[in-house]
Amino acid sequence: MAFPEHLQHLIQHDQPLAQLTWLGIGGPARYFAEPHSREQLIELVQSAKEQDVPVRVLGSGSNVLVRESGFDGLVISLAAAALAQVEVDGNQMAAGAGAKLSHAITHAVGAGLGGLEHLAGIPGTVGAAICGNASGAGGEIGSTVAAVEVLDDDGTVRTIPADQLQFSHRKSNLSGLMILSVTFQLEPRDVSTLTKRLQKLWIVAHNQRPFDEPRIAQPFIDPDGFSVDDLIQQAGMSGMRLGNVSLASNKPNYLLAHSGASSDDVVELLNRVREQVSLQSGIDLQLNLQIW
């Protein structure tokens, strides 16, 4: 594929993706780019569209499993400062999709704006959190959104207001769109009370992780009224190991990639879990983890 001459310096060919994902496995992207500005991003997307090259955004890689064959297209990172800015205006906060969710939360708390702190401890970027309606014990991110700015594959930027957004458990109607930025509608609160609450919530979230390892994922979505952990436990699969991948024994909806693990191991283990849970409970577990 020929990207315009002035964008060539942004393109890396056959970029390994493993090191950019939490699980640390999988093959390369045919093309990889981290644009420095919105203009560069738009040109890259238009250029890929003209040549029928599929495009995906990679955030922090905490919810992506890359297959061993890699991704035959263009992977874009929105991590550059221009695409990850966070700004407060009254009770609203605008965040670039590439901003870390943790940064957006601490920014809001520091400005005395509440509503996001219950999401403390969820890894990843704002864009991915909105796309997948990230949720914690206190609720879902979607309920705080006033508007989302998206980039269509022809390079058009448009703003979708809250009344046209649909959020359900770990889902939104934004799937398949590239999120550029989000405006949150937050509530004014006392900064020191918010800060203490945030610290507590962060410690709770961190203590809930069964491993101190970085190479983990939370593969399944809790079905309505059920806990994935309970369903996997009842199917007798807690702690199960396949190849170099295993499930946690106390919280089996956490998967750990050991040294030498492959994406095939992960896919195989997830298929077996789905099969067994379906046999035992009749419930078809849905994946949260995005398999590329």
Ligand SMILES: Cc1cc2nc3c(=O)[nH]c(=O)nc-3n(C[C@H](O)[C@H](O)[C@H](O)COP(=O)(O)OP(=O)(O)OC[C@H]3O[C@@H](n4cnc5c(N)ncnc54)[C@H](O)[C@@H]3O)c2cc1C
């Ligand atoms: C230890 C651990 C704990 C977790 N706990 C929770 C939890 O409590 N609650 C929860 O909801 N999730 C949780 N997750 C899952 C994960 O953190 C979330 O799904 C998070 O939102 C992923 O963010 P990311 O930037 O890492 O996304 P990535 O893994 O990089 O990408 C995930 C998906 O989002 C898409 N995407 C990324 N950016 C954009 C964008 N700008 N526009 C459109 N699509 C985009 C990607 O293409 C991909 O399909 C947990 C994961 C781990 C590993």
